Amino acid sequence: MPQSNTGSDTINASTAVESVNATIAEKQASASPAGIKHHAAFNWIQSDHIESLNLTLHKYQHIKTAALHYHLEAENAENVFLVAFRTVPTDSTGVAHILEHTALCGSKKYPVRDPFFMMIRRSLNTFMNAFTSSDWTAYPFASQNKKDFNNLLDVYLDAVFFTRLDELDFLQEGHRIEFKEAANPDSELEYKGVVFNEMKGAMSSPVSVLWQEVSKYLYPTTTYHYNSGGEPEDIPALTYQQLKAFHHTHYHPSNAIFMTFGDIPVFEHQEKFEQQVLLQFDRLNETITVAPEKRYLAPLAVEEAYAYDAVGDDTTEDKSHHVMSWLLGPCTSLDEMMRANLLSQVLLDNSSSPLRQALEKTDLGAAPSPLCGLEDSNFEMCFLCGIEGSKVESAKAFEQLVMKVLNDVATKGIAEEKLEAVLHQLELSQREVGGDSYPFGLQLILQGLTAAIHRSDPAALLNLDPVIETLRKDIKNPEFIKNLVRDLLIDNQHRVRLTLRPDERLSQRKEAAEKARLATIKAALTDKDKQNLVDRAAALALRQTQQDDPGLLPKVGLDDVPAELKIPQSLEQKITGSTATVFQQGTNGLVYHEIVSELPQLSETETSLLPYYSSCLTELGCGEKDYLQMQEWQSSVSGGIHASPSIRAHTDNAQLSRAYYFFSGKALQRNNTKLAALMSTTLNQVRFDENARIAELITQMRTQRERSVTGSGHTLAMTAAASGLSPIAALNHQFGGLVAIKTLKALDDSHSDAKNLSATAKHFSDIHEKITHAPRSYMLVLEADKQKNTLAEFETVWTPQSEKSASAFVLPEANVQIKQMWIANTQVNFCATAYATVTMEHKDAAALSVLGGFLRNGFLHTAIREQGGAYGGGATHDANIAAFKFYSYRDPRLSETLTDFNQSIEWMLNNSHEKRQLEEAILGVIGGMDKPGSPAGEARTAYHNALHQRTREKLQDYRQRILAVTLPDLKYVTEKYLKQGDANTAVITSSATLETVGDLGLEVIQL
């Protein structure tokens, strides 16, 4: 799916007051025909039972204000709430985004500066956030604890409907000018503001620029033309008055959609909505909508630039992106949407799909663009495809390539089995219960939200079974796909070919323009203006250090923490002579297979190639079949197969480790045997002789990794900083860190010599030989009533193997000091330090884990985000690698942040702290441990933990120790590990910053 311009704001927090509400209005209840009681202030509109998801969706409308409420009634204790508003900005000042931030800065009932972050710390939430999308803004949260849910509901409702919108908050969160030395009117002026900096960081990602530029041309007249997050050049134009006016018309119940999921009765939700909010509003006669886009009568071809800061001897010659995009019909028509979805999948689903195949194989670019697929969240959908790592002059050839593929499909059609496979994929994703990244209920809510925002029916979007049945009939007609590709794409004149080329001077020019602008402003300042700026900066700084009374907010406490960890139980079985671990979980008709081997010892080269072998294993040919045929096979019977190592340290010694190799797959229950056959064939017959395919896969991985720096720079920096502390830490750096990016680049470049490519293929084959002969066991996740058949079918495929005994995978000890500055193509910085600590079983581990949250809540959040202007910052303990780590994310500063890390240690040691802060930090750690996952994900986690000797007893004991941590414990571990310890440092920055600030005494490494 293409990346949309959703500005997702990750925030962190934790507390608890009494949840007030004695239910006054039991008598105000009404009932729908289905017998579900709802509040009399609402009309029941409709109810739809969705069998494939095992839930019922009820729709209600508030009588007085016309606010909508969708309730997904499900037997799930992880309740979810979301309130969304249609927000359709008509410029790129980021008004919707800045409002989203400012709304969370205090409200009528909760007049504290930062209720959102304060609540994160006083809660057992499993999710809290706020999003600004291209045409909506939403405030969601989730919790498994009812008291906590109601606390959060109370704060959220007050925040969005009765926000204070203080001008100082607008200045802090939005934008302002300040003197570089805040009290010195002779120093230069600079722009500040959380959103201003956030968007500078976000728009330094080429993919964000690419999406923004595509939208700009594809949607010439509607709200999607603009960047709803805000363009750094346009943000300073927004005034406080404009922000308030936008709030008045957009954050009103008449423009609001409430959505809830879970087992709390709908009446209880509506009672709170009515009493706390809706009672106090009348209907607003203003309808916020998006009009259909004005259509182009001929295709457009355009070229734009993105800032590229070359690293080392990099050239910009092959750093261009080309994207083709088509504007399609409205997403409110379910049929139209599903047909577009089908076509998109037919063209792009996997490497054997015609368009993806062409984009992967072409020499015009290194890899398919990250913007490939159907974007169906805007009112009118669009389809995109593209390549990256291309030359600017290849634009036309790229377009010809794409049009040729489309014309081929229009003439020859697509074989029915392939269309069946695509419908099979839709069916599988409809059934699969998620919840590993977002709470499952929130996933469903977000899936239905687009329809609700555009005033169509979320139930239809959530219940795909009937539509899939219709499509199944449609594809019987051989003309169906041919007509679809003609109508939607070939004959569609509203299409844009965009080329995004690198410009090495662009960031300099932007910076110069910003400086010039500020100089002009400064020249026009009177003495009085200057004094005002100085005073305002002082007022803001004072306000940032002011401590609000947390007692104003509701909270949950340690008493509300469940006593026991919830870990799924497994059963041990014997299958084909090996151990099989079976988990019975509510998987909604899916089965999950894992083949687990003990990882044998590998040579140094083999170890370094292990991640790339793993990525290639399921992408190659097997036996008589080439990789294209294997891709088709996978798509027709499975929801994907994957391979990866799992290597973790002992719980009592970070220098020792255990290593396994996992080969996993999932499928609909009816394809259980077929999944087993597919996986067995892959493992037993994979061929490492398709060298061109291997080379192409490595190139794709390289472009993907190179792109990852602006998104996960903090993780990369922490991984680098900790890499000298233990063997696993070193391996993490080698497998997924900055070193891995360097290794991949070198590997990819080396493949221009065919001899090297053959050598890589040979290494893959050698690794495979070792892994397949290692002792093996199995893990299955299935539904209880299907167990007998599932296992019997499984056993018909997997027969006993001959095992060779081999020595186990052992890593060399690691203990080196790291002081590194990595130079990358980035306009923002990432800082990290790491200290050696202990593993889970050590008595200090619990206090170190609590310390991470304690330092973030009490010091780092204010110093690095609020005052320093970074998007985020904090500290965390990683018991697996025995390291305590500090980090900053999308940071305008460098050495000042490293100083802040040190100051937090002094702050910890030299101040007396409150019990409340301790409780908040403990809640944070426990909340993380108790976060639910998907049914299959929870089983997988339990299995991995057991394999790596993280037994139920050890985990439960660790949890008890966390709950028992005291303030003196925190000071003790700070003194012992951080004060006495040696800081390992790694920062990621640009060559421009290196020129201005120097190397800070660090070893400079070009990425």
Ligand SMILES: [Zn+2]
């Ligand atoms: Zn934001």
